[in-house]
Amino acid sequence: MKQMLEISMPEMRFYAYHGVLPQEREMGGEYRLSLLLYIDTKDAHQALYHDDLAGTVNYAEVYDLVKCEMQRPTQLLEALAARIAHSLLRHFSLLRQVDVKVTKCMPPIAGFDGQGVSIAYSQRREMVVWDFDGTIADTAKGIVATMTATFERMSFPIPTPSVICATIGLPLLDSIAQLAHLPLDSEEVKQATELYRVLFEQTGTANVTLFEGIADEMLRQREAGMYVTIATSRGHQSVDELCRKLGIRHLIDYIVACEDVHTHKPDPTPVLHLCQVMNVLPSDTTVIGDTTYDIEMGRRAHAGCCIGVSWGDSVDVNITGSPAVILMSGLQGSGKTTFSGKLAQLLKGKRGKKPLLVACDVYRPAAIEQLKVLGEQIGIPVYSEPDCKNPVQIAQNAIKQARQDGQDLVIVDTAGRLAVDEEMMREIKAIKDAINPNEILFVVDSMTGQDAVNTAKEFNDRLDFTGVVLTKLDGDTRGGAALSIRTVVNKPIKFVGTGEKMDALDVFHPARMADRILGMGDIVSLVERAQEQYDEEEAKRLQKKIAKNQFDFNDFISQIQQNLSPCFVHEACI
Numbered sequence: 001m002k003q004m005l006e007i008s009m010p011e012m013r014f015y016a017y018h019g020v021l022p023q024e025r026e027m028g029g030e031y032r033l034s035l036l037l038y039i040d041t042k043d044a045h046q047a048l049y050h051d052d053l054a055g056t057v058n059y060a061e062v063y064d065l066v067k068c069e070m071q072r073p074t075q076l077l078e079a080l081a082a083r084i085a086h087s088l089l090r091h092f093s094l095l096r097q098v099d100v101k102v103t104k105c106m107p108p109i110a111g112f113d114g115q116g117v118s119i120a121y122s123q124r125r126e127m128v129v130w131d132f133d134g135t136i137a138d139t140a141k142g143i144v145a146t147m148t149a150t151f152e153r154m155s156f157p158i159p160t161p162s163v164i165c166a167t168i169g170l171p172l173l174d175s176i177a178q179l180a181h182l183p184l185d186s187e188e189v190k191q192a193t194e195l196y197r198v199l200f201e202q203t204g205t206a207n208v209t210l211f212e213g214i215a216d217e218m219l220r221q222r223e224a225g226m227y228v229t230i231a232t233s234r235g236h237q238s239v240d241e242l243c244r245k246l247g248i249r250h251l252i253d254y255i256v257a258c259e260d261v262h263t264h265k266p267d268p269t270p271v272l273h274l275c276q277v278m279n280v281l282p283s284d285t286t287v288i289g290d291t292t293y294d295i296e297m298g299r300r301a302h303a304g305c306c307i308g309v310s311w312g313d314s315v316d317v318n319i320t321g322s323p324a325v326i327l328m329s330g331l332q333g334s335g336k337t338t339f340s341g342k343l344a345q346l347l348k349g350k351r352g353k354k355p356l357l358v359a360c361d362v363y364r365p366a367a368i369e370q371l372k373v374l375g376e377q378i379g380i381p382v383y384s385e386p387d388c389k390n391p392v393q394i395a396q397n398a399i400k401q402a403r404q405d406g407q408d409l410v411i412v413d414t415a416g417r418l419a420v421d422e423e424m425m426r427e428i429k430a431i432k433d434a435i436n437p438n439e440i441l442f443v444v445d446s447m448t449g450q451d452a453v454n455t456a457k458e459f460n461d462r463l464d465f466t467g468v469v470l471t472k473l474d475g476d477t478r479g480g481a482a483l484s485i486r487t488v489v490n491k492p493i494k495f496v497g498t499g500e501k502m503d504a505l506d507v508f509h510p511a512r513m514a515d516r517i518l519g520m521g522d523i524v525s526l527v528e529r530a531q532e533q534y535d536e537e538e539a540k541r542l543q544k545k546i547a548k549n550q551f552d553f554n555d556f557i558s559q560i561q562q563n564l565s566p567c568f569v570h571e572a573c574i
Helices: 022-027 045-050 059-070 077-091 140-153 161-166 172-180 187-202 214-223 236-246 269-278 292-300 336-351 365-378 391-405 422-435 451-463 480-489 510-517 523-533 536-547 553-563 566-572
Strands: 004-016 029-040 095-104 117-124 127-130 227-231 254-256 285-289 305-308 324-329 355-360 409-414 439-445 467-471 493-497 505-507
Touching: 004 059, 029 059, 029 077, 059 077, 077 095, 077 117, 127 269, 140 161, 140 172, 140 187, 172 187, 187 236, 214 227, 227 269, 236 254, 254 269, 269 285, 269 292, 285 292, 292 305, 324 336, 324 422, 336 355, 336 365, 336 409, 336 467, 336 493, 336 505, 355 365, 355 391, 391 409, 391 422, 409 422, 422 451, 439 451, 451 480
Parallel strands: 127 227, 127 285, 227 254, 285 305, 324 409, 324 439, 355 409, 439 467, 467 493
Antiparallel strands: 004 029, 029 095, 095 117, 493 505
16 A cells, blocks of 8 residues: 555454354354554654654554454454454544454364464445435425525515526525526625525425435445545534434534535535545545536545435326327437337337337438337337438328327437537427427436536427436446436436346336445335246246146246346346
């Protein structure tokens, strides 16, 4: 390790009562424990150059802490080692990393003649930085109600709820100035800010609720040895009181509020301030938030991980009409064509629709061929006019054909470009005006990251699309693009693509997605997939064969193939 002061405390001996077997916990045994403690040299400056204990750790305190942990019985050496590392990091703020090696000298193994059994565990100082509004707690209703009441009393023009929500994440002063279209330093803005704070404490807090799973996740992070902190644009007293009201204050190690730093989100100062206070490297920090301000703050601070969360209920796709028409939009390579096939299969299988896929990419023959291949694969017809270069005409003719053939759903796959250009936007706008679709879905590659935001805004400004589709979510991504797009265009995310298989498509459930990106797993979707794979009739047939002792090897192979289908295995491994 570079620029680290390394402190070694090898072969400390203890008599303790750890083990899985009852006799181990009753009789005890001898244990050896070795420590390696790492301190950043800049933190160890006092010790290195001024002979001052303030720049290092007191070895006697280290020993006493380890001794205390060793006296607490545990079943597994692994858990003991992790607990010791966690305790040392919590107690000594100068420590950057702790390596622990625990050896059971006489393990109860028949015939064992060795030097014991050892477990080695290493833990770095890590930190999670949570945003508060919209991430930890649902404050939108309280904010909208309070802001509306504030503007009424100040005789300001009252903004719509969606406009108010778009400013959540900004410092309160900035938010009010932006909504009121007044200078930041104006006296009216200052008065409105003070009035807002009073009104929010009086009425706004009543509408604040904790999002499901947050307390459990914070507890999990603390148990894993992470520091749990908050960086918020809200006032310190306000967020402190709200955390107490919500029952999570005891899980929070430190709060940085608007008055604690001079600059605010998306400036990296709040994160860097927390890193300094908690003695954590930015690279060992995870930032979790629900707005672009949060994600950009983490990126500018060079945080190791930035996680975007979006809460709420899933938004259904509109497939009413005779036929219902869904128009796809997005850049080339975003996955429009593949998603069109996936969506057609999904709505055919789960909603009983009779879809028709329409190839309106007249510039790439390969795109038409790709859609035809997908259509054959999933058993859904594809309408195309290879000799026609007018996508508007193709789309109109396809709808006529669908009515004639009794198909009640038309999915129109359009052309894309590597980047937004005027010709493409005019073309897709013309298609929209001509066919008046029920849904306009913007398809975006999740791996694109924040670059997708500007594209989404341009498409939405011209098309006013109804929903977002996030593809390629099986890659190493954390949903930052989805979060940013959701915030900027204020349109719901309706579907997510989770793999290359045609059934690797999920309805977007914000809470479930939050579970995934927070590391808790999407159990509900897993169960749903398992149910889809379960054939009740086949199970009854096999039950009868087993009862008659007729269950053979072919039946066994069939069950293996069914239960370990690609889609099920994929979900299980998330």
